[in-house]
Amino acid sequence: LEELGLPLGPLAGFEERQKRTEIAGETSPDDAARPTAEALAHVFGLIALLPGARDELRARRSTLGELGRAVGRCIYLIDALEDLEKDFLRGDFNPCLERQDFTDALAISPARVETTATLLVEELARVRARVAELPWKRHRVLVENVLGARLSQHAASAAEQARGWAREDDGSAIRRSDSVSARTRIGRSLRAVRRRRRSRRLSCPFCRGHRRR
DSSP: OGGGTOOOGGGTTHHHHHHHHOOTTTSOHHHHHHHHHHHHHHHHHGGGGSTTOOHHHHTTHHHHHHHHHHHHHHHHHHHHHHTHHHHHHHTOOOTTEEEOTTSOOEEEOHHHHHHHHHHHHHHHHHHHHHHHHSOOSSOHHHHHIIIIIIHHHHHHHHHHHHHHHHHHHTTTTOOOOSOHHHHHHHHHHHHHHHHHHHHHHHHSTTTTTOOOO
16 A cells, blocks of 8 residues: 555554553443554545545545444454453453452453443444445445455354353453462363353254354
8 A cells, every 4th residue: 555655644653552542451342442443444545545446436435434444343342352261361451351349350341241242233233334335346245245244243253252251250250360370270161161162052953064263
């Protein structure tokens, strides 16, 4: 894009902005997703400026930006749900973790998991709406499949997975600990839960062949 002379200035320092936004136990899922959403909004908007872009597409630059913003939020929120267990065990930032009352410990927050899942549903609806508005001359079916059906399936799978971990936590049973042995016990417990779920899925004739990423 830079070789084509397209303006990439707004992307400078993106990683640092994202890092500054992510304050453990404080930053909400909505706020945490904002830097990624804005970066993708700019990138998608540049599609209208590519050499050979039709006037009809150039006129829809703002719609492309809105699509990119929604896609960026979806990507960030899906990653947050998918990485919840790993981030919790490693003590890394995740907007679905919150600090417990009267302690400095982080725990999986069922409320934040539900907030993230709800935000995903809203953003997926925006993605579908923006895709429908754009004047695709080719590949409409492909774009609708990738940004519609597949992204929605990915989001639903991630939400189901995170809800399972939140139920196991139940707000008190699982805590982030400075003890390596405690983290090890928690990890074994969560892996055992995951194995049981996988076993149940494989035993269901409607679920066979479905694999999570």
